[in-house]
Amino acid sequence: MSDYILEMIDISKEFTGVKALTDVNFKVERGEIHCLIGENGAGKSTLMKVLSGVYPHGTYKGDIVFEGSVQWFNKISDSVKTGIGIIYQELALFPDLTVYENIFAGNEVKRGSLVDWNRTIVEAKRMLQKVKLNVNPETLIKDLGVGKQQLVEIAKALSKNVKLLILDEPTAALNENDSANLLNLLRELKNQGITSIMISHKLKEVISIADKATVLRDGRTICTLDASKGEVSENIIIKNMVGREIEDIYPKRTNKSIGDKIFEIREWNAYDPKLGREVVKEVNLHVNKGEIVGIAGLMGSGRTELALSIFGNPKSYKLKGELLLDGSPKSFNHPSEAIQVGIAYVTEDRKGDGLFLIQDIKSNLSAANLGGISSKGIINDNEEVVIANRYKDSMFIKAPSVEQIVGNLSGGNQQKVSLGKWLYVGPKLLILDEPTRGIDVGAKFEIYTIMNELIKEGMSIIMISSELGEVLGMSDRVYVMAEGQIKGELNKDEADQEKIMQLATQ
Structure with missing residues (x-):
């Protein structure tokens, strides 16, 4: 039984x-x-x-x-x-408090009415041993990586006899x-x-x-x-x-036709004044019309920094090199200038940077192109609803209506709204940074299908992804980055996980 x-x-x-x-x-x-x-x-x-x-x-x-x-x-x-103890994806720790203070927050070890800090530290060490985390309990949470913070959360749950x-x-x-x-x-x-x-x-x-x-x-x-x-x-x-x-989680593209070069960067460098070092070094990269170019690499390899340096440089890097769109040199002082010439960027952090979580679907979908639904500075509310419903249907966004608050949607549907926001801009080049992070296999298939439709219509895509299967399954060509540099370029026929990892760890 x-x-x-x-x-x-x-x-x-x-x-x-x-x-x-x-x-x-x-x-x-x-x-x-x-x-x-x-x-x-x-x-x-x-x-x-x-x-x-x-x-x-x-x-x-x-x-x-x-x-x-x-x-x-x-x-x-x-x-x-x-x-019963529950640990959410968004960790509930106090970054400016120590490990031991976090483990026993709300469950303080007391002697009488006072907190017994010595015993708290001893007990915290015992909990850390249970989760096999070798850190000083007096370390501040903000000084730990995400992986170690996750273990602190588990230690906190164990301290309550879960x-x-x-x-x-x-x-x-x-x-x-x-x-x-x-x-x-x-x-x-x-x-x-x-x-x-x-x-x-x-x-x-x-x-x-x-x-x-x-x-x-x-x-x-x-x-x-x-x-x-x-x-x-x-x-x-x-x-x-x-x-x-x-049968195949990476849907095959039909009528595949790759055209001429539409985007290129030459000897591209980005220096981050805050870090005091170059985050992108001597990168040469191009994208053809109707092509998905994958960018692979380990965390910290410079992939997102490269994308931000292309998309109007919102981090204020010191840039050097050439950027060409349709063969013409371009330079951007702000993301709005990149958007105007047809470059869009879907961030890896949809909740932090990509969406207004307290607003509804229609407001988010139109946010990057208010001019498309405005006349003389006044938003046409009816047109906004029409446009939003069109994208809701075409992008398989599951919600009762376009009035649904985006923060109440699932991760996959939030990602589709984030993608739809930038498609409404009508870009020539779409940069997707971790397009399927944190979403399920069904939503992934739908996003891959949308990507294939966009390519079929003549758009070009740069896809940054940490999932090697995704890079191999969706890309026509793959660039591999490490330490801010391009370490190699692989065609679809020659790319495999072993070759990518060899280049990524050079």
């Missing part, structure tokens, strides 16, 4: 008439690593917010049974006291080494008797770590897959996530 630490029974949740969850059933056995997967907007994070008390009892229908008892959590602290640990996209912002360390830690915690639920879009990670995986689609439970029965495989997961089989 199964020993379930958690049972969520017939959970339903609505937001102003929109059903986010419908009769969801989710069971987790004690001591297992259980992955919760599904497309963006499938209801994964909503379900975990119900479980953790973010959405209190009474705002949803159904029952939460934890360790055999029905629970009525009215706030997060109620679930914490029961032994029995069930929930991690929402824990590796989304981590490099490969930090991701591997985190997954190994979850295995260690499993050996210590701690149960984990992990939400992830990275199917390779799910396949490598999950004992079981439950798939949600459109707010409903589709199935629970058992790794011991060979059910946790890429094909089975994708079929259940998207409701269809995706």
Whole structure:
């Protein structure tokens, strides 16, 4: 007989008439690593917010049974006291406080009515040992990398005697080494008797770590897959996530026709005064009409710096070299000047730089081209709605209407809005910086399909990506960067992961 630490029974949740969850059933056995997967907007994070008390009892229908008892959590602290800890993708740490202060924030170690700081530091060291993080507990959080901050979050949860640990996209912002360390830690915690639920879009990670995986689609439970029965495989997961089989996640382009050179930089350099060094060095690069050019490289290789130096130089680098568009020399003092001649840039940080999260879809879609819906400085509201609906439909943006607040959309739909904003500008050259970061396989397929349509229409794309499969699957040519330099150029036929990594680590 199964020993379930958690049972969520017939959970339903609505937001102003929109059903986010419908009769969801989710069971987790004690001591297992259980992955919760599904497309963006499938209801994964909503379900975990119900479980953790973010959405209190009474705002949803159904029952939460934890360790055999029905629970009525009215706030997060109620679930914490029961032994449930949740770690969100956006870390909830205080950057200007120390590691030990963060671990015991809100759960202070006291002697009488006073905080016992000596014992706090001792206990913090013990928690750090549990998560295998070798740092001085007196280190400030802001002085740690994202991977180490993630481990501090887990140490914080462990300090509260957590029995069930929930991690929402824990590796989304981590490099490969930090991701591997985190997954190994979850295995260690499993050996210590701690149960984990992990939400992830990275199917390779799910396949490598999950004992079981439950798939949600459109707010409903589709199935629970058992790794011991060979059910946790890429094909089975994708079929259940998207409701269809995706034979090739990188859709093939038809009527492929690459034209003449439209963009080029020669001996291009960018010096960052704040860092006191060159971040882009002697780069020579070109893009042809109707071509996707991939830029690969490790974190810190200078890929984003290169993109920003091309797109109007918003970071105020000191630039040197030639930039040509359609064979004519160009120079930009501001991104608006780059936009005017047909260059657009979709940032890797859609939440921080790409979107106005508190505004609606239509306002975001028109933000970069208000002139297109204005006359004599007055915005035509009706035209804005018409344009927004056109992009909502053509880009498969899933939302009740264009009046939907962008901050309430899933990551994949936010990314489509960010992309649509720049397509409305009508660029000749579109620079995509990590276009599918943090989105699910179904949304990725839709964005790749959109990219192929744009290329078919004669647009050109520079795609920066940390996913080598994506670079290889979508690019006609690949440039590899390291230390701000182009280390090599590979045609589609000769490019493979090994060659890219050899160049990226030179």
